[in-house]
Amino acid sequence: MEFTHFNEQGLSKMVDVTNKAVTYRTAVATAFVKMNEETLSKVKAGTMSKGNVLAVAQVSGIMAAKNTSFVIPMCHPIALKSADIAFDFVDSGISITSTVKCKGETGVEMEALHAVSVSALTIYDMCKAVQKDIEITDIHLVSKTGGKSGDFEFKRS
Numbered sequence: 001m002e003f004t005h006f007n008e009q010g011l012s013k014m015v016d017v018t019n020k021a022v023t024y025r026t027a028v029a030t031a032f033v034k035m036n037e038e039t040l041s042k043v044k045a046g047t048m049s050k051g052n053v054l055a056v057a058q059v060s061g062i063m064a065a066k067n068t069s070f071v072i073p074m075c076h077p078i079a080l081k082s083a084d085i086a087f088d089f090v091d092s093g094i095s096i097t098s099t100v101k102c103k104g105e106t107g108v109e110m111e112a113l114h115a116v117s118v119s120a121l122t123i124y125d126m127c128k129a130v131q132k133d134i135e136i137t138d139i140h141l142v143s144k145t146g147g148k149s150g151d152f153e154f155k156r157s
Contacts (some may be wrong), residue, residue, distance in 0.1 A: 005074065013041050014074050017139070020105040025146030027100050029112035034093040034135040039127050044089060050126040054087050057096070057122040061085035064118035065100050065111040075110050083111070085119055093135075096120055107147050113139065118130045 007013045013016040013147040035043075045051045050056075065083040083102040087094055098115035100108040127134060144152045 011076065014076065015106075017076060017082060022103055022105055025102050025107050025140045025144070026073075027108040027115045027144040028099050028142040029109070029140065030032060030142050031096045031116035031139040032137045033096065033120050034134040034137060035127065035131055039131040039134065039156035040093065041090065042130060043094065043123075048126055049129060053123055053126045056126060057087070057119040058085045060098070060122040061096070061098055061115040061119035064151045065098065065108075067112040068111045071114065072110055076103055076106050078106065078108060078111065078149060079123055080108065080110065080111065081117060093155040094123060096123075109141050109144050112144075115143060 004015045005012055013064075019136075039043040042048045046052055061084060062083045064071075066080060069077040080100060080102050082099070084099045086097045088097070089095075096116045096119045098112045098119070100115065102108050117139055120139070124134050124136060140154060141152070142154050
C-alpha cells in the first residue's frame with residue numbers, strides 16, 4: 001500500500017493532485033448547538049447583546065469554508081464555487097448545515113466541516129454571556145459527491 005501523505009523521508013506532505021481529474025464536487029456537513037430555552041429565544045428574537053447571532057454565524061461559516069487550507073495544514077487551497085450555511089431551530093438548540101461546491105481535483109469535505117464548526121463556535125461566542133454551558137455536538141459529514149471515491153451518504157449506526 002502506498003502512503004500518499006508521506007514523503008520519502010517519512011514526513012507529512014500535501015498530497016499531489018496534479019494528475020487527478022477536475023470534477024464537480026459537493027459536500028454537506030452538519031453540527032448542532034444545544035442551548036437552553038432562554039438563550040434560544042434571544043437568538044430567535046434577535047435580542048442577544050452582541051447582535052444578530054445567525055447573520056454573524058453565517059458569514060463566519062462562509063469565511064471558514066473559504067479559508068480552510070489556512071487552518072488545516074494538509075488541505076489544498078480550493079477555488080470554491082459556492083458556500084452556504086443554513087440554520088434550523090429545534091426545541092433544544094440550533095442545527096447548522098453547510099453546503100460547499102467546487103470544480104476541482106480534490107473534494108470539499110473539510111471545507112464543509114470547517115464551515116459548520118466555525119459557525120457553531122460563533123454562536124457560542126455570541127451567546128456565552130447568557131449561557132456558558134452551551135454544547136456543540138454532532139459535527140459530521142452528511143454527504144459528498146464527485147471524485148475518485150464516489151458519492152457518500154452518512155448513515156448513523
